[in-house]
Amino acid sequence: MNDTTPHLGTARRHSLAAADGAAIRVALIESVRKLAPRQAIRNPVIAVVLLGTLLAALITVAMPGRLAFGGAVTAVLLLTVLLANFAEAVAEARGRGQAASLRAARRDLVARRRLEDGPGDGPDGSEERVPAAALRPGDHVVVSAGEFVPADGEIVEGMATINEAAVTGESAPVLREAGTDRSGVIGGTRVLSDEIVVRVAAEPGHSFLDRMIALVEGASRQKTPNEVALTMLLAAMTLTFLVVVATLPALAGFVGATLDPLLLIALLVCLIPTTIGGLLPAIGIAGMNRALSANVLAKSGKAVEIAGDVDVLVLDKTGTITHGDRQATAFHPLAGVDAGQLREAAMLASLADPTPEGKSIVKLARSQGQPLQDPADARYMQFSAQTRMSGVDLDGGARVIRKGARDAIERHVQARGGQVTAELAARVETVARSGATPLVVSDGRHALGVVELSDVVKSGVSERFARMRAMGIRTVMITGDNPLTAAAIAAEAGVDDYIAEATPEDKLARIRQEQAAGRLVAMVGDGTNDAPALAQADVGLAMNSGTQAAREAGNMVDLDSDPAKLLEVVEVGKQQLITRGALTTFSLANDVSKYFAILPALFAAALPQLAVLDVMQLSSPSNAVLAALIFNALVIPALIPLALAGVRFRPASATTLLRRNMLVYGVGGVLLPFAAIKLIDLALAALGA
Numbered sequence: 286m287n288d289t290t291p292h293l294g295t296a297r298r299h300s301l302a303a304a305d306g307a308a309i310r311v312a313l314i315e316s317v318r319k320l321a322p323r324q325a326i327r328n329p330v331i332a333v334v335l336l337g338t339l340l341a342a343l344i345t346v347a348m349p350g351r352l353a354f355g356g357a358v359t360a361v362l363l364l365t366v367l368l369a370n371f372a373e374a375v376a377e378a379r380g381r382g383q384a385a386s387l388r389a390a391r392r393d394l395v396a397r398r399r400l401e402d403g404p405g406d407g408p409d410g411s412e413e414r415v416p417a418a419a420l421r422p423g424d425h426v427v428v429s430a431g432e433f434v435p436a437d438g439e440i441v442e443g444m445a446t447i448n449e450a451a452v453t454g455e456s457a458p459v460l461r462e463a464g465t466d467r468s469g470v471i472g473g474t475r476v477l478s479d480e481i482v483v484r485v486a487a488e489p490g491h492s493f494l495d496r497m498i499a500l501v502e503g504a505s506r507q508k509t510p511n512e513v514a515l516t517m518l519l520a521a522m523t524l525t526f527l528v529v530v531a532t533l534p535a536l537a538g539f540v541g542a543t544l545d546p547l548l549l550i551a552l553l554v555c556l557i558p559t560t561i562g563g564l565l566p567a568i569g570i571a572g573m574n575r576a577l578s579a580n581v582l583a584k585s586g587k588a589v590e591i592a593g594d595v596d597v598l599v600l601d602k603t604g605t606i607t608h609g610d611r612q613a614t615a616f617h618p619l620a621g622v623d624a625g626q627l628r629e630a631a632m633l634a635s636l637a638d639p640t641p642e643g644k645s646i647v648k649l650a651r652s653q654g655q656p657l658q659d660p661a662d663a664r665y666m667q668f669s670a671q672t673r674m675s676g677v678d679l680d681g682g683a684r685v686i687r688k689g690a691r692d693a694i695e696r697h698v699q700a701r702g703g704q705v706t707a708e709l710a711a712r713v714e715t716v717a718r719s720g721a722t723p724l725v726v727s728d729g730r731h732a733l734g735v736v737e738l739s740d741v742v743k744s745g746v747s748e749r750f751a752r753m754r755a756m757g758i759r760t761v762m763i764t765g766d767n768p769l770t771a772a773a774i775a776a777e778a779g780v781d782d783y784i785a786e787a788t789p790e791d792k793l794a795r796i797r798q799e800q801a802a803g804r805l806v807a808m809v810g811d812g813t814n815d816a817p818a819l820a821q822a823d824v825g826l827a828m829n830s831g832t833q834a835a836r837e838a839g840n841m842v843d844l845d846s847d848p849a850k851l852l853e854v855v856e857v858g859k860q861q862l863i864t865r866g867a868l869t870t871f872s873l874a875n876d877v878s879k880y881f882a883i884l885p886a887l888f889a890a891a892l893p894q895l896a897v898l899d900v901m902q903l904s905s906p907s908n909a910v911l912a913a914l915i916f917n918a919l920v921i922p923a924l925i926p927l928a929l930a931g932v933r934f935r936p937a938s939a940t941t942l943l944r945r946n947m948l949v950y951g952v953g954g955v956l957l958p959f960a961a962i963k964l965i966d967l968a969l970a971a972l973g974a
């Protein structure tokens with residue numbers, strides 16, 4: 286196998302810095318190509334400008350004596366279309382640059398595929414070497430230390446430390462393990478230690494990363510619902526202005542005036558929302574690019590955009606808010622129970638338990654001197670999120686040992702005719718209050734005591750939740766754990782609300798309930814028990830480290846497996862909405878002002894009374910029109926950086942942001958053209974036009 290690691294993280298940062306020059310060159314060529322009718326029609330506002338350009342050119346050639354002015358108008362109109370095309374092309378070219386560096390991680394890898402009828406895991410004869418591109422979902426591949434994971438999938442055997450730098454840019458190795466909520470692996474990452482068997486999850490070319498690459502390249506980009514709505518609105522406005530301008534000659538006829546057709550075209554182009562029409566596609570593409578820069582893979586632009594409107598964030602506790610590597614740290618036997626008795630039962634109940642909880646219990650018991658056993662007649666019961674218990678039946682069911690959540694074990698013991706004592710409740714409470722998870726161990730109809738499982742809240746989580754609150758997002762933690770542990774972790778993490786002892790169905794129900802109340806819900810999770818909820822949520826962000834079920838169910842995957850990452854996604858979504866709103870406001874306000882430059886010029890000869898409208902006092906009617914058109918064209922490239930970077934964003938409620946933007950972009954949008962058109966007019970006059 287190759288020994289050069291593709292370092293996408295560094296490559297991406299490097300290429301983004303250098304990319305802009307190249308992106309601009311590509312975009313210049315693309316903006317001409319986008320003049321083709323099939324492309325042009327996708328953007329109705331700009332398509333009207335293109336038609337106006339052709340009409341102006343015809344008039345220029347057909348009407349004698351209009352060469353200079355007609356030629357200038359035609360040129361400026363063509364420039365307007367090209368600049369609008371350029372805005373979209375530049376965003377697309379940047380996306381392609383980003384995608385290229387992502388693709389570097391997907392090189393031709395060789396996989397060791399297990400043969401189906403082979404003995405299983407021996408190196409001789411039971412595996413074949415195939416190119417990664419030949420792998421199919423369900424294939425099992427073996428990956429050893431030093432080798433690359435050939436495809437996205439889930440570890441079904443073993444555990445390993447993995448360097449994910451090629452994909453995430455983060456060089457600290459991560460631990461991935463079969464049977465846990467950290468079983469997910471991604472193609473192009475490198476196994477550092479041990480050997481794992483991975484079940485391939487995706488058809489070649491259809492992994493999450495492949496889909497994201499297609500999205501940022503613009504190939505499969507679809508307009509988001511908001512974008513479609515705005516495009517329709519802009520098209521309707523354009524149509525209205527078209528009708529207004531078309532009826533002007535008839536109106537002018539009543540007062541005996543004839544109107545210059547070139548001026549009518551200029552008026553139309555100034556009135557229709559060309560600025561936002563030109564920048565709209567770039568804003569959408571830039572949003573996807575920003576999500577990718579944050580190491581978030583989204584299945585659609587819609588998901589990113591909806592994130593901007595989210596009202597409630599639902600999170601799973603273990604593995605999402607906490608590190609999730611719950612380790613047994615103490616045994617607490619009840620009065621009258623020998624410490625060894627509890628240790629033995631806890632160990633027997635955990636011998637076949639592959640979860641971190643189970644393994645750590647065996648480890649703790651052994652470290653306290655408990656000899657490892659291998660009972661002959663044992664039937665193991667695996668842990669499930671529904672039963673919230675695990676254990677073993679020995680001697681043909683004569684001895685039933687269980688461990689699990691307190692309420693589950695209580696019901697189990699009572700069903701067998703046993704009782705739970707106040708002492709157990711007190712034990713459980715002490716452990717839970719500290720934020721640890723108490724597992725109750727029972728043997729037959731007796732509860733023996735409590736195993737303390739410790740987990741750690743991820744650092745920086747509470748600050749991020751505070752930021753969410755500032756943006757008006759409520760955070761709710763839903764956990765299968767008991768209410769007291771949940772309360773302690775909820776307080777430490779700073780969530781607004783929590784729900785404990787929840788089954789996967791409860792998680793799903795809670796999300797439905799929030800949605801029924803008209804709220805948009807985001808869910809962050811990693812486990813198979815989170816999958817239904819991830820699928821139901823409006824925004825389902827799965828941890829990349831999580832199970833394949835979780836990653837398939839969500840509509841986004843965070844490569845860094847950081848639950849607080851949703852904050853960044855929300856910011857990207859919000860920024861996209863705000864940028865679109867601000868630039869629409871600016872564009873419409875602009876158009877109002879241009880009206881004051883063009884109307885006096887249009888009626889200068891016929892209706893001298895309209896001179897009161899001539900607040901700008903421009904040098905000549907033809908200069909006034911040209912100045913307005915030139916401003917109309919140049920404002921598009923001037924706003925490209927803003928459209929790509931997004932308008933400045935502070936955590937605040939939607940209304941506050943809206944009010945502020947209306948003021949800045951609305952008032953600014955009215956005032957700026959007056960100054961700019963006046964300046965352009967002065968320049969034109971100085972040039973002797």
Ligand SMILES: Nc1ncnc2c1ncn2[C@@H]1O[C@H](COP(=O)(O)OP(=O)(O)OP(=O)(O)O)[C@@H](O)[C@H]1O
Pocket residue numbers: 601602603604638640642643668669670673674675688689690691722723724763764765766767812814
């Ligand atoms: N291996 C296990 N054996 C027995 N009981 C377990 C085991 N693992 C967890 N439990 C108990 O089952 C409860 C529910 O577990 P589940 O995985 O559904 O949720 P969780 O991991 O506690 O929380 P979250 O839903 O936030 O990830 C745990 O709180 C614990 O009491």
Ligand SMILES: [K+]
Pocket residue numbers: 554555556557558559560876917
């Ligand atoms: K305009």
Ligand SMILES: [Mg+2]
Pocket residue numbers: 466601602603604605811812
């Ligand atoms: Mg979990």
